[in-house]
Amino acid sequence: MFKSETDKAKRKRPDQTMEETFSLILHGCKLAKDLESNLGNLASQPEILSKSCDDIVKVFAAAKGRLNADQDPASFTQLLRESPSSSQQPQQSTDPSLQEWLKYGVITQAMDMIQQKVLAGKAPFETNEMGGKNLLEGSASARLKGSVVGEIQAMELSDSGRGSSSSSQRPRRRKDDEEKRTMTVPAPQMGNTDLPPEDNFTWRKYGQKEILGSRYPRAYYRCTHQKLYNCPAKKQVQRLDNDFYTFEVTYISQHTCHMSSTAPSIPPPPPLETGTQDQIMTQAMVSQPTPASSSSVPLGRWLSMEFNSLASASCGSGSGGAGGSTASARYGREVDYPAVADLADVMFNSGSSSSNSMEFIFPSVEDKWEAGDKKN
DNA sequence: AGGATTTGACCGAG
DNA sequence: CTCGGTCAAATCCT
Structure with missing residues (x-):
């Protein structure tokens, strides 16, 4: 699922790719968030925790790969710092809780x-x-x-x-x-x-x-x-x-x-x-x-x-x-x-x-x- | 009929 | 005495 996204992105223009990469990262964050939310339940299930971590890692790895290959990380960082109203980060503004989550760890x-x-x-x-x-x-x-x-x-x-x-x-x-x-x-x-x-x-x-x-x-x-x-x-x-x-x-x-x-x-x-x-x-x-x-x-x-x-x-x-x-x-x-x-x-x-x-x-x-x- | 919700009264902690 | 938490009768719902 994530790989295909990544592959698709490679065929797109940088700005599109960036957007997708951004989404990818956010998705990874969401996965992490989900995992976090269920840590309590998964605490006794290391295999599943491991699997979940793998999934998350894969997403971030994919995002990272794209960042390294397709764009200047600096620009991405800047994206993250832009105001919430920025049209460049629909996903970001879309999920305030996620932002909060990221912000407060x-x-x-x-x-x-x-x-x-x-x-x-x-x-x-x-x-x-x-x-x-x-x-x-x-x-x-x-x-x-x-x-x-x-x-x-x-x-x-x-x-x-x-x-x-x-x-x-x-x-x-x-x-x-x-x-x-x-x-x-x-x-x-x-x-x-x-x-x-x-x-x-x-x-x-x-x-x-x-x-x-x-x-x-x-x-x-x-x-x-x-x-x-x-x-x-x-x-x-x-x-x-x-x-x-x-x-x-x-x-x-x-x-x-x-x-x-x-x-x-x-x-x-x-x-x-x-x-x-x-x-x-x-x-x-x-x-x-x-x-x-x-x-x-x-x-x-x-x-x-x-x-x-x-x-x-x-x-x-x-x-x-x-x-x-x-x-x-x-x-x-x-x-x-x-x-x-x-x-x-x-x-x-x-x-x-x-x-x-x-x-x-x-x-x-x-x-x-x-x-x-x-x-x- | 049985069980859940509503709601005013009651009780104890601060 | 005030306020939050609980009780329990009345009421509602299935």
């Missing part, structure tokens, strides 16, 4: 994230949940676009938290007893923008509250299986004051529901149903990039699958809509798709799951890649 964050996970040996960050039935509902592209792109602007492990469990009356755990991880994820910019970011877990909304100084209310969710499996996982979702299209999601505590072999969130992986298989596959692949034992998909394959089927892939998550609730549970109960469930299972058990799933990554990438920057 999010990879470092990702590495830290993984390190933390490994050190802590705990469950992963949430990934997008699939809303089961809602998967097939309309505004798929919106969902895709709005899904968690995995732009981790901030990710923290702090000791703050609150929580209440069930002891006597309302015994609240001390704030420093809970783990809190905060990240920001883009909201859909088309369709139902109320849809909050999703991950691979099912949540039940148990409260919403206006927060002082915040423009938008904060929604409180807890794991659907809280009662059944005494799963303490919770999350809070709130729009950023200054950015309606961005949610700040705070995950509190780890899921323990998947630990149970009987946990509903991990039904056995029966064969896929027909008809929606593509969607499911895409969704599964995308939302559960974890290279799991049972259904691991190399990043490279995700990419190709993604690019090939994105158009028809409805986004995987569903939470149908119901006003801003992430709890797909309502309309799409638990895990409706075996493949997804299987993947989720794997993910759960792998103890990793970055906040970002491919579903969120590729679609947005694709959108940005093709549609240009409509976000800003």
Whole structure:
């Protein structure tokens, strides 16, 4: 895929070549970004990590080769430095998150994230949940676009938290007893923008509250299986004051529901149903990039699958809509798709799951890649 | 009917 | 006392 691009470029004029080289580099960046987003999931899959790295290296190598052969690197560098409004860098202006990523070196964050996970040996960050039935509902592209792109602007492990469990009356755990991880994820910019970011877990909304100084209310969710499996996982979702299209999601505590072999969130992986298989596959692949034992998909394959089927892939998550609730549970109960469930299972058990799933990554990438920057 | 969401009230931390 | 987080009854949805 990349080689052909490179070959084609060689037959073109320098300016075209430059443009394509630029795109190539950006694509490489995207691949890297995708990888970064899934490092958590891939942490335990060195082969896939290796493969992914190879893919990225190939892209950059191709770009480098073209730069060396066809043009003056200096000009390219200059291109990079030009103002965002420059027509010379459509891709650049197209993907602000990428720029940001490049600028701030999010990879470092990702590495830290993984390190933390490994050190802590705990469950992963949430990934997008699939809303089961809602998967097939309309505004798929919106969902895709709005899904968690995995732009981790901030990710923290702090000791703050609150929580209440069930002891006597309302015994609240001390704030420093809970783990809190905060990240920001883009909201859909088309369709139902109320849809909050999703991950691979099912949540039940148990409260919403206006927060002082915040423009938008904060929604409180807890794991659907809280009662059944005494799963303490919770999350809070709130729009950023200054950015309606961005949610700040705070995950509190780890899921323990998947630990149970009987946990509903991990039904056995029966064969896929027909008809929606593509969607499911895409969704599964995308939302559960974890290279799991049972259904691991190399990043490279995700990419190709993604690019090939994105158009028809409805986004995987569903939470149908119901006003801003992430709890797909309502309309799409638990895990409706075996493949997804299987993947989720794997993910759960792998103890990793970055906040970002491919579903969120590729679609947005694709959108940005093709549609240009409509976000800003 | 069962389960999810809504929403006002309650409770504890600061 | 204020505010954030949670509870739980009412309501909604499938």
